[in-house]
Amino acid sequence: MNRAAPRTAGGWTRLRRPFPLLCLLASALWLALATGCANFPFGRGPGQTFVQTKPAALPARVLGNYFIVEAEQIDGTVRRFLVDTGSTATFVSQNLAKAIGQRERDAAKRTVPVRSANNGEITLETVTLKRLQLGEAKFDRVAALVYDFEELSAHLGLTIDGLIGFPVFRNTLLTLDYPHAQLVIAPHQPGAALPRSAGRVAVIAFNNEQGTPFIPVQLGNESFVVLVDSGSDGGLQLNPVGLHPRFAFGPRAGTLVSSISGDRAQQVGRLGQNLLLGTHVVEQPVVDVTDQLSSIGGELLRHFAVTFDQRRNYATFTRDTDGPVRIEPRRSTGLSFSRAAAYWRVLRIVPDTPTTQLGLQPGDLVVRINGEPVAGWSYERYAALLASAAKVTYTFLTGTREYDVEIPVFELVP
Missing domain, CATH: 2.30.42.10 (PDZ domain)
Incomplete structure (x- = not known):
């Protein structure tokens, strides 16, 4: 249920998130609906993280702008995950939860009652994963919610076993290398110098107070912050409140967008201004006008290798080529x-x-x-x-x- 690819807009109904019902309201807590998907009420990352002295690299697949990896788990099965920097929570299928979930003697199941976008109430079970493996990188005692990925799997045409939220990588250097289709997880190097912006590399500090990365960007003479959201297939989701965007085309009605407040008709257009992402220029980007927080998703991120350092709160955006980023027309x-x-x-x-x-x-x-x-x-x-x-x-x-x-x-x- 989303638009099919970066150059198309009419294949499937486009999802702002890959799973609209995961952006939910818990009975006692807000699960951070505006910041991507969910704030997790019981832990922001794994108990322990093990990464060898050299980086662990995994091949990735960029499918419809989603960043997907496969990795063998402790039960010997190979599982497929969507990496979502816009989510503070990690989600796994029931099957994976049974296979690698922590079994504690006499421990009752914990659940989170939630209300979906259409006001129906459902309950998601919590689970602690004994170990989540991504190649040579290993994460112990990862808190997760159990979710049915059947709809997303059917939509993408391949089985999705889980979604990994941003806090899981808090003790590593995480790189989503879209152009070369690989995930790289590296250990922190104590005393390493902070990278500098130069040429094809832009270094941007991010705010991680909500457990997800927010960076400053500039549109014309106006600055604002956006969520770096690899769990969204879109490009620039723009909330125009307080800004004065100029459009070269539109905005006009588009496909359906599923979000935390339910389905809505998309408003899409092309800006007449450039977006500055550090030292990188995105030339007159295509934008989805939203009433949620502004964000940048896979349609824009796919032009970069993006590295996140959650200890020092900076991200590097690296390109293989010179010149501005150009977003293709939507067909x-x-x-x-x-x-x-x-x-x-x-x-x-x-x-x-x-x-x-x-x-x-x-x-x-x-x-x-x-x-x-x-x-x-x-x-x-x-x-x-x-x-x-x-x-x-x-x-x-x-x-x-x-x-x-x-x-x-x-x-x-x-």
Whole structure:
């Protein structure tokens, strides 16, 4: 349920977070809804962290702007995690919790009663992971919440076993290297000099008081702070309150955005001003206008290798190339979908687009794309189609009747 890729906007309903129900209100505590996803009420990181003297590197996969890694755990199974710097909590599936959770004699299960965005109440179980392994880096007694990742896994087309929050890495140097698709975890070097901004490297101090990194950025002559949020697939989420942004295009209605307050129609546009990220220039970025805290997500972060030092509270943003960062246009057919194995369900038709003239309705079911069953269209493949195709043929199902509709692909935001 989110837009399919950095160059598309109409594949699936776009999620500000990968799992909207995790941004929740606990009965006794606020689970920090505005700062990314959740403030964890029982511990901000592992009991012990073990990293060898040399960095531990793991291959990563950047899928739809999410940063995903695989690692073998103490039960011998290989598990897949989304790394989320915008979350103060760590979440694991029920299966993983059973496999590596700490079993304490006579200990009753602890749960957190929560209220979801639609005011329904659910309860999430707490668990302490005996050991979380990311290659040669090992984290003992990690506090986590148990969550069902089935919907996110179905959306991405691969099983997600957990989400690792920012505080887990508090005793390490954490690098999310998007261009080279790798996660690097290194030990702190006592007495090491603080890096300096130079050339392709920008060093930016961050505020970590909420357990997530907030950095200062500049738009035109105005400065403000943004959350560095690898758990968001978006680029710049901009709350314009107190600012005076100028737009080169829009903002206009886009796809659906799921957030802590429920689903809302996206407002998206391209700024007429550059964003300064330290010494890096992001040229007239595409932005999602939000009433939440401003943030930068994977669409923008994917241009950098980002290193976080939580002891000294600084981040380095490193690029392989010179010149400004350019965000590609967002392409769309004007349809937002939720995805199931046998069909995709239309959730929204973007207003004021060619698609609104075709008589389609939310709830309509698509069973084939360009003649192939939707089961054969992975997240990445469909994203590539929208990035390059001039039109897409969808086969809709009504009762037992199938019919084709050819829809042009257009630039939702040039």
